[in-house]
Amino acid sequence: MGEMSYLDLAKQVEARLRAARETRPGYERNEVTKEVTGAASAPALTETLYRAALHAWWAFTAEGAEADAAHVPYVFQEIVRLIDEVGEPRASECRWAWAREWYVETGCCPTCGEAGVFHEPEAGP
Ligand SMILES: [Zn+2]
Numbered sequence: 001m002g003e004m005s006y007l008d009l010a011k012q013v014e015a016r017l018r019a020a021r022e023t024r025p026g027y028e029r030n031e032v033t034k035e036v037t038g039a040a041s042a043p044a045l046t047e048t049l050y051r052a053a054l055h056a057w058w059a060f061t062a063e064g065a066e067a068d069a070a071h072v073p074y075v076f077q078e079i080v081r082l083i084d085e086v087g088e089p090r091a092s093e094c095r096w097a098w099a100r101e102w103y104v105e106t107g108c109c110p111t112c113g114e115a116g117v118f119h120e121p122e123a124g125p
Contacts, residue, residue: 006071010056013063014106020115021107050082050091051098054110058102061113095121 056075060067083091099110103118111119 006056006075007052009071010052010059010075013059013067014055017059017062017106017108021105044086046082046085047094050079050086050094053078053082054095054098055102058099058106058108058110058113061110062106062108062115064113 053075056071057079060072060075086094099121100118102108102110108115109117109119111121
C-alpha cells in the first residue's frame with residue numbers, strides 16, 4: 001500500500017460524490033461559495049500533496065463503511081506529516097478553505113461525511 005494507491009482510490013470516490021452531487025436537489029451552492037478563499041493560488045508541492053491527502057480523507061469520510069479501511073490510518077498519518085511540512089497557521093487556513101470548496105463541489109460535509117450539510121472542521125485532519 002502506497003501513496004498512489006490511496007490517491008487513486010480517493011479520486012474514484014470523489015468522482016462518484018461529484019456525480020451524485022449533480023443530481024441532488026435542494027442544495028444551495030451560493031451559501032458557501034462566497035466564503036471560499038484563494039488559499040492555494042500558488043500552491044507549493046507540499047500544499048498540493050496536503051490537499052490531495054485531505055480530499056482522500058474527506059472522500060473516505062463520505063463513503064463511511066464503504067471506504068477501504070486499510071487506507072484510513074495511512075491517510076491520517078500523511079495528513080499529520082504534511083501539516084508539519086506546510087506549517088501552522090497556513091495548514092489550518094488552507095484546510096478550512098479547501099473544506100468549503102469540498103462541500104461546494106461534492107455536496108458532502110468534510111467533517112462528518114453527511115450530504116447536504118456543512119460543519120466547520122475545527123481541529124485535526
Ligand atoms: Zn458534518
